[in-house]
Amino acid sequence: MSSLVLASILDSFSGAIDFIFSQREATTGGVEVGGLGQVWELTKEHIKLSALALGAGIAIALPVGLVLGHRGRGELLAVAIGNAGRAIPELALIAFIVAFVGVGLLNVTIALMVLAVPPILTNTFVAVRQVDRNAVEAARGMGMTEAEVIAKVELPLAAPTIMTGVRTAAINVIATAAIAPLAGVVTLGDLILSRNVYGDEGVLAGAILVATLAIVVELGLAAIQRAVTPRGLKLQRAAAAA
Amino acid sequence: MTAAAQTAASTIAQLGEDFFQERDDSGCVAENGTFCFDWAVDNFDRYVTPLLQHLVLVLVSVVIGFAIAFGLALLSHRRRWLVPPITGATGVLYTVPSIAFFFLLLPITGRGFDTAIIALTAYTLQIIYRNIVAGLANVPESTKDSGRGMGMTDRQLLWRVELPLAVPEIIAGLRIATVSTVALATLAVFAGAGGLGEEIYADLTFKTNVVIAGGLAVLMAIAFDVLLIIAQRLVVPWRTVRPV
Secondary structure (H helix, E strand, O other): OOHHHHHHHHHHHHHHHHHHHOEEEOOOOOOEEEHHHHHHHHHHHHHHHHHHHHHHHHHHHHHHHHHHHHHOOOHHHHHHHHHHHHOOOHHHHHHHHHHHHOOOHHHHHHHHHHHHHHHHHHHHHHHHHHOOHHHHHHHHHOOOOHHHHHHHHHHHHHHHHHHHHHHHHHHHHHHHHOOHHHHOOOOOHHHHHOHHHHHHHHHHHHHHHHHHHHHHHHHHHHHHHHHHOOHHHHHHHHHHHO | OOHHHHHHHHHHHHHHHOHHHHHOOOHHHHHOOOOOHHHHHHHHHHHHHHHHHHHHHHHHHHHHHHHHHHHHHHHHHOOHHHHHHHHHHHHHHHHOOHHHHHHHHHHHHOOOHHHHHHHHHHHHHHHHHHHHHHHHHOOOHHHHHHHHHOOOOHHHHHHHHHHHHHHHHHHHHHHHHHHHHHHHHHHHHHHOOOOHHHHHHHOOOOHHHHHHHHHHHHHHHHHHHHHHHHHHHHHOOOOOOOOO
């Protein structure tokens, strides 16, 4: 790679960083774009949409997965939903909302929730099924009710695998939230999709910001995953690895 | 072909290129009905090229992704300390949203097919690598010992015992990677690489268009999934696994 090419690449990236930190006039003229103020507004909207969708996805998938897993019923359904979820084309999902349902925060949140449910549901189901049956029997022997068995035994032991599903869901939701501006929700993706307003530097800035947000959230969820893994499980795994 | 037929053919071709003009022509299209069957029949040919582009994007990405992930898995097989750093590195590539990846590559590789392939390939690495590693790890120690007892070298053990026994996990990983890539490749339009996403993006509000282009992507994903399930049943009929 010639140094000239390298220089132009560095130039593009420094321009994008500049866009994030300082305002400039839009390519279309008139309004000011870029700068930390606007970047923060777009980031907040991106996080808000993603958090709503992920939260709603967890609220639906977690209890259903726990109950199905506890009863050992609906394995076919849980696995099929997981498979079907992966086959949903991101752009087609947003286009479906635009063409059939209508634009706006609520509708887009529901669409992204549809992406969040499958990995969480499947992972929760599988995680609960993998809990040592002896532990469940011991809990019943101690006089726990079925609800207590789920809450105090199965959920903690299943937590690490459930969190793997939550992480997959979060990645998909944050990625797809980047095309939410097509359906009227102005996230960080707006920088990427509206080149005519923000220019090349804005587009690259958008890409950097979306990638950074995804990685930061992923690291945060990985930390939560370690935190919710029961100490006994960690010791057991360390012993198995040794 | 007569002159009249030629004129008619070129008119249809022109109409095919312009949704909005076409949408004034028939009632269903003008009203944006749920699914305009006549329009779909008349215009299906416009989806053929994007469909093939989409297929090529998926096949090339998954094949390159498999080759790289397979190499990495073999590399880390006898050097276990390499597994965490490779898992971490491919994890970062998996986490970066494809649409952001396309535009991050833009100053380096420009718009087009290559850029889309790089981002889609990067996405598949983590899934395929993790499943190959899991497959190899699941081979029972006693089976490997039998191989060693028969005088196999490490290389023979890998290719004749460990890899064949890891096939179910490997195919399970390929299924996830392929189906996800079919879905993600709809975003390749933003890298300027065409595919079914280009048709979806051409008119997001036209219901029939969204149903056809989105439907084709879903059907392609299902077709790949079924083919890989059949492949797995043929190669290792005695065992099914759950992917990791």
